[in-house]
Amino acid sequence: MKTVLLLILTAIISYCLGNLSGSMILSKYVFRNNAARHSRMESPIAEFFHDYGPIGTVMLVLFDLAKTLLAVLIGGALLGLVDQLLIGRLFAAFCLILGHAYPLLFLFHGGKALLCAGIAVFLIDWRVGLCCWVAYIVVLVFTRYAALGAVAAAALAAIFMWIFGFGGLEGMLALLCALIIVLRHAENLVRIIGGTEPRSFDFSRFAKSGGKSGDGTFEDEDEEDYY
Numbered sequence: 001m002k003t004v005l006l007l008i009l010t011a012i013i014s015y016c017l018g019n020l021s022g023s024m025i026l027s028k029y030v031f032r033n034n035a036a037r038h039s040r041m042e043s044p045i046a047e048f049f050h051d052y053g054p055i056g057t058v059m060l061v062l063f064d065l066a067k068t069l070l071a072v073l074i075g076g077a078l079l080g081l082v083d084q085l086l087i088g089r090l091f092a093a094f095c096l097i098l099g100h101a102y103p104l105l106f107l108f109h110g111g112k113a114l115l116c117a118g119i120a121v122f123l124i125d126w127r128v129g130l131c132c133w134v135a136y137i138v139v140l141v142f143t144r145y146a147a148l149g150a151v152a153a154a155a156l157a158a159i160f161m162w163i164f165g166f167g168g169l170e171g172m173l174a175l176l177c178a179l180i181i182v183l184r185h186a187e188n189l190v191r192i193i194g195g196t197e198p199r200s201f202d203f204s205r206f207a208k209s210g211g212k213s214g215d216g217t218f219e220d221e222d223e224e225d226y227y
Helices: 002-019 022-030 036-040 045-080 085-101 114-124 126-143 146-163 169-184 186-194
Strands: none
Touching: 002 045, 002 085, 022 045, 045 085, 045 114, 085 114, 085 169, 114 126, 114 146, 114 169, 126 146, 146 169, 146 186, 169 186
16 A cells, blocks of 8 residues: 555656646746747757757756656655665656656647656666667667657667566566657657658758747747657
8 A cells, every 4th residue: 555655646746747848937937938839838959949049958958857857766765665766766757758748737738758768767777778878869860860769769768678687567667658759759750751750950940040049939830849
């Protein structure tokens, strides 16, 4: 019974932390710009860089880093009370990713949760995290599709967990985290197959704005979040 209560508490805390939109909070309360789009869907890092520059982008990354650290460490500490520290961290990561990808606060319109997942996997096991990020970067460099890199890294995460000695419930939780990442990129995969997915890191469209930043606006309302 104690374990169930700790799991419920971990789920609530982690999911609520996942609901916190760094781009919305920073846009509205730090940069004092129109956050209407940010409240609906987290902006891509490239868009955020365009609007608020390198300092704003670093702040955005640090925000996600902080909420991921908080969720995973709290989950580990709570389940550590019943000698299930690793399960607690993995379960907290799953609930955090779920909250980021499908936030109740924003009517289930969230981000891709890639950055949160990428940070969380390092907290679970740095070797698995390193392998996942290497896989992501390799696929991204050779294909210039961030979505494809994200899906490849997520799919390989469970395999890397098994290679490094994890299994059972740990592997199942890793698979669930990977499933969310894959589902959030499903539309991107369909567009890649159809040849309509834009390549990542194409900053040419930003140049059309004359290099202006900080206006809190977006040129492409259909742009997806890749982090």
